Amino acid sequence: MKIRCVITDDEPVARKGIASYVEKVDFLELVGVCEDAISLNNLLQQQPVDLLLLDIEMPYMTGLELLSSLPNPPKVIFITAYEQYAIRGFELQVLDYLLKPVSFDRFLKAANRALEIFRQTIPPDSAYIFIKSNEKLVKIFWEDILYLEAMENYVNIYTDNARHIIHATLKSVIESINSTDFVQTHKSYVVNAKKITGIDGNLVEMGKATVPFSRGMKEAAMEKILRNRLLKK
Numbered sequence: 001m002k003i004r005c006v007i008t009d010d011e012p013v014a015r016k017g018i019a020s021y022v023e024k025v026d027f028l029e030l031v032g033v034c035e036d037a038i039s040l041n042n043l044l045q046q047q048p049v050d051l052l053l054l055d056i057e058m059p060y061m062t063g064l065e066l067l068s069s070l071p072n073p074p075k076v077i078f079i080t081a082y083e084q085y086a087i088r089g090f091e092l093q094v095l096d097y098l099l100k101p102v103s104f105d106r107f108l109k110a111a112n113r114a115l116e117i118f119r120q121t122i123p124p125d126s127a128y129i130f131i132k133s134n135e136k137l138v139k140i141f142w143e144d145i146l147y148l149e150a151m152e153n154y155v156n157i158y159t160d161n162a163r164h165i166i167h168a169t170l171k172s173v174i175e176s177i178n179s180t181d182f183v184q185t186h187k188s189y190v191v192n193a194k195k196i197t198g199i200d201g202n203l204v205e206m207g208k209a210t211v212p213f214s215r216g217m218k219e220a221a222m223e224k225i226l227r228n229r230l231l232k233k
Contacts (some may be wrong), residue, residue, distance in 0.1 A: 001180055003049060003118055006032040008040040008063065009055040011080070014100065018053055018079060018173065021107045026224050027115055027180045037066040049074045051095075051114055055161040056232070058078040067092055075117065115180070133164040142181075147208045148173055158209065167209050184212040185221045192193065193225050 005028050009015045013061045015033055016159060022028045031049060034040040036058045043049070047107060052074050053091045067073055076094040078085070079102060095117065096110035118222040128141040140157060149156040150170035157164040157173075166173075174182065184190045188209040191204050198205040199222075207214060 001083060001115070001118065002014050002029040003027055003050045003114060004029050005029045005038060005051040006030075006034060006043060006049050007053045007054055008034040008037065008058070010035050010058045011055075014055065014079070017076060017231060018102070018107070021102075021104055022053075023125055025106075025108065025111050028111060035119075037061040041066060041069075044070070044074075050118065052076045054078055057082060062093070067094075075114060077114065081172055125164050131164055131166045133166065142177055143180075143192075143194070145192050145202075145208055147211050149211070150188040160207075169205070173226060181222045183221050186212050187217070196225065 005016050005022060005164070007018050007022070007030065009018070012035075015035070019030060019033060022030045028051075029100050031047065032040075032043045034043060037058055040052070040054075052067075054063040054067070054076050056078060057080065063078065063080075067076060076092070077096045078094050078099060079098045079100065081100040083099055095114050098106060098110060108210045128139055130139050132138075140159065144159045145161065146158045148170060149158065153167060153169065155166050155168050155170055155173050157166065170188070170190065174184070181192055182190050183193050185204055191206065191211055195206045196204055197207055200210075202215075202218065203210045204213065
């Protein structure tokens with residue numbers, strides 16, 4: 001699952017700092033950066049946004065004023081230097097209220113809270129897909145998948161007791177997954193981190209099955225696996 005977020009702050013340094021935090025969190029996707037509430041309002045008319053990382057005191061219109069004016073606002077985390085607005089912020093049902101300067105661990109706590117709330121709103125049907133395999137439709141739950149393997153314009157989907165071949169790209173399959181449990185270890189492989197039973201050098205073990213790490217992807221993949229506590233050190 002990816003949470004599409006927008007940073008809005010009139011301070012360039014603050015925008016850059018929060019953007020660097022967003023880059024470290026794999027379930028956040030930065031889709032816009034705005035320097036004031038008016039620019040943000042324009043952006044919201046053009047594309048879907050899940051989460052606003054929003055300053056309050058800005059020229060022309062405050063973050064509170066903008067939020068109050070939106071009929072169906074996205075979820076909001078306020079990031080501000082002014083604590084006196086906290087009560088008003090929570091009256092507007094914001095997810096969190098961060099005071100500058102914001103440490104990464106405090107930002108991550110707020111982001112994880114947002115993820116849990118978004119997960120609760122995912123409809124049950126998002127937990128599975130139907131694929132066409134051997135001329136019939138097969139229902140596959142994401143949680144049952146061990147790993148995905150790319151083969152040119154096809155993808156092998158491996159579960160505990162079956163292999164399904166579908167006509168698709170690995171990228172398109174990844175984009176359809178409503179789960180942060182899947183980690184790409186190699187340009188041709190994506191693993192379900194909850195199924196990992198061990199790591200031996202450059203091999204990821206899932207019971208009897210193994211897939212490789214590529215040299216360029218191992219560090220980032222290991223960081224995601226360990227950060228999400230799907231594998232203990």
